[in-house]
Amino acid sequence: MVSTELLRRYPFFSGLSRDHINTLAKISDELSLEADQYFFHEEEVLNHFYLIVEGAVGIIFKLPERDVKHSISEQFARDIKTRDLVLSTVGSGDVFGWSGLIPPYKATAGAKAITPCRVIAIGSQELVGIFEEDYQFGYLMTQKAAQVIRDRLRDLRIESLAFIAE
Amino acid sequence: MVSPEILRRYPFYSFMDHDQLREVAMITDEIKYKKDQVLFNTDEKADACFLLMEGSVDLHYVVDEHDPSLRKEFIVGTINPGELLGISAFVEPHIYTATAIVVNDSRLLKMDAVALRDLCRQDPGLNLGFQTVAVKATMERLHATRVQLAAATSPE
Numbered sequence: 001m002v003s004t005e006l007l008r009r010y011p012f013f014s015g016l017s018r019d020h021i022n023t024l025a026k027i028s029d030e031l032s033l034e035a036d037q038y039f040f041h042e043e044e045v046l047n048h049f050y051l052i053v054e055g056a057v058g059i060i061f062k063l064p065e066r067d068v069k070h071s072i073s074e075q076f077a078r079d080i081k082t083r084d085l086v087l088s089t090v091g092s093g094d095v096f097g098w099s100g101l102i103p104p105y106k107a108t109a110g111a112k113a114i115t116p117c118r119v120i121a122i123g124s125q126e127l128v129g130i131f132e133e134d135y136q137f138g139y140l141m142t143q144k145a146a147q148v149i150r151d152r153l154r155d156l157r158i159e160s161l162a163f164i165a166e
Numbered sequence: 167m168v169s170p171e172i173l174r175r176y177p178f179y180s181f182m183d184h185d186q187l188r189e190v191a192m193i194t195d196e197i198k199y200k201k202d203q204v205l206f207n208t209d210e211k212a213d214a215c216f217l218l219m220e221g222s223v224d225l226h227y228v229v230d231e232h233d234p235s236l237r238k239e240f241i242v243g244t245i246n247p248g249e250l251l252g253i254s255a256f257v258e259p260h261i262y263t264a265t266a267i268v269v270n271d272s273r274l275l276k277m278d279a280v281a282l283r284d285l286c287r288q289d290p291g292l293n294l295g296f297q298t299v300a301v302k303a304t305m306e307r308l309h310a311t312r313v314q315l316a317a318a319t320s321p322e
Contacts, residue, residue, distance in 0.1 A: 059312075061312060085316055098301070099305065102298060103302070108305055135290030138297070139293050139297055142294065143297060146297065146304055149308055150253075150257055150304055153304060153308045154263060156311045156315060157242050157311060161227065161238075161240055
């Protein structure tokens with residue numbers, strides 16, 4: 001559990017009632033990770049989503065390592081050497097790991113600490129259960145998720161265009 | 167208005183019960199669009215959302231400059247049958263963030279987003295359901311854009 005005051009510091013939680021903040025605080029924990037540690041990998045089922053208190057987190061894709069040849073059996077077993085491609089970096093006050101709230105609850109990308117990080121981990125599976133009882137709370141949280149993801153999509157599109165323009 | 171049975175064919179509507187499906191069918195029309203028709207423009211009020219039944223639609227991202235001659239449009243995604251477009255209708259401030267142009271003759275289900283938001287205000291379960299599928303669709307689009315960017319930044 002974390003203190004409600006800690007959650008209240010972040011604009012992300014604005015607009016939520018005292019009861020909603022209390023609920024979130026009860027299913028949240030503070031977590032520290034060293035640089036290069038992973039929060040989760042792509043395709044992993046997520047039980048939490050995260051708000052960054054301190055540090056920088058990279059949203060990553062794993063790509064096959066260049067110049068490494070793999071046998072057919074290795075390819076079938078998916079036993080191939082990979083490298084991380086950091087697609088974007090998020091920092092203090094940002095939220096990531098949204099897939100934990102949306103079926104099938106699988107991460108669409110990985111996340112790893114770029115610098116030492118302190119985050120608030122919010123139990124997404126508990127929250128999904130709570131949404132079943134409190135639709136309004138569910139709406140408010142998914143609306144926030146939609147806004148964050150839409151903004152991230154816009155930023156990524158601009159970044160893609162910059163590559164095209166180069 | 168369309169038959170609820172038409173909506174039932176698409177996984178997008180699977181979270182709704184029969185009554186919700188009937189209400190949504192009443193504010194939905196099946197419309198045919200010709201190649202090159204514009205469904206909506208960037209920065210317009212999102213007063214409709216669409217589900218593509220047949221055909222293909224491209225999403226264009228518009229970069230506006232002070233000098234109109236520098237205005238540029240890029241294709242940022244293609245919508246395939248069964249997919250949702252006009253997601254901004256579910257996300258405040260309800261303004262389209264892309265322009266949708268029909269690639270070849272297409273058939274779409276057009277939902278009146280203003281009436282839909284009214285329905286959602288009266289039915290919090292429907293509201294959460296639509297919000298969830300909209301977030302899912304946005305996440306899928308974000309994932310597709312990340313894949314494109316990964317491909318662009320990692321030449322062989």
